[in-house]
Amino acid sequence: MQRHVRLNIRGSASDLSKIVSIMEGKVDEISSHTMEYGFITIRSDQAREGYLILLKLIEERNLDYSYAESRSYTKKEMAAAAFFHMNVPYMWEQPERDAAYYGTRFNNTNMGCECQWQQASELMLDVKKMKKWQLVTMAPQFVVTEHAMNTILDYGLSGCEFSPAHDYKGRELGAVYQMHITSILPLLNPRTRIETDYRHAQCRHCVSGVFPRSELFYEQADFAAAQDFNLTYERLNGLVVREPVVSRNVRDAFRANRIKVHGYDPVALL
Known part of the structure; x- marks a missing residue:
């Protein structure tokens, strides 16, 4: 590496x-x-x-x-990895144009940290922003096309559920769905190099405002209950967003069905 x-x-x-x-x-x-x-x-x-x-x-x-x-990474390192940090495309140029901007309703928006917000309606978004991508994130929501959802279901990949999502203007632009990743991993191993940005408000309900400066490290035992789709416990990269960690099965299924992302970084299991 x-x-x-x-x-x-x-x-x-x-x-x-x-x-x-x-x-x-x-x-x-x-x-x-x-x-x-x-x-x-x-x-x-x-x-x-x-x-x-x-x-x-x-x-x-x-x-x-x-x-x-x-x-x-070398081909050998990629082939040996069991889990990967999956880098999902973020297609919204303006961060302020989040799900709420497009009309998605949330409860608890008076809380100081978005980790406490509860989605109270089906997801609304500008579907045109997805362009040719099959999987994108709105930070923190994940959106998939029908092709991507069917691939996940056909391969029996675990750790996620789906609900309908809608274009905010009601345009017929192809069916899209919100993907809810339900498996949350334990805390990262301290060997992961983390930089904390104290300009972000600290929240007693979550670990946020941190930036990984290395690959993600976990204990092997942390993956005893891991699914094909998982999220980090920490909300990384200065946002209130948990990052996806997926199994080799996901990577193989996506590659076989031309579902592209920005890349896969092997997770280091100790």
Whole structure:
């Protein structure tokens, strides 16, 4: 497995110019054409010498940055994995255009955290936003086409249920359904590298506002009751959204039936 990171670093022109001059040739790529707007983007394999140097420079100058990690796996590693973190396409450009925006009703919307909201009507959405995708997320809702739902049912995949969903304008754009994933996994193993964003309000009902900075680690025993479709206990990536963890059966069924997602990252079982 190779680990690759992308850092968007914000700062003054002098700080950014100094970082570019020091890091030249020590990382994989530096995009500095945006420096006049106050940020640069650096991509690097974590194994490169410059990566730790870069982190130290950011810390010394107290610079604001965002971080994303991607990983590439060998065919052998993918074939050996029993479960995967499935990266589902998010097709709504404006986060504020959520299910409530399109007319879905919820109870408990006066609660401080969306984890306490209870959906009180069938899901409404702009079906045109799905385009050619068979499975998307509205964060936190999952939406599937009839083809995807039938694939799941035909293969006998466990851990989810379905209810009708509707285009908010009533357009005939093909049947779609809300997929409810019912299996919730235990807490992640501490070996999972987690960054907590304290700008998000902390809620006593859930674990949210956290960003995974590595693959997801679990104890083998945590999967004793796992289904084909599961959700993380934590609500990850700074949102009140649990991430899907699926079995190899799901990946094989989706690939055989041309149901595409943004990718599968193997879950590390200890």
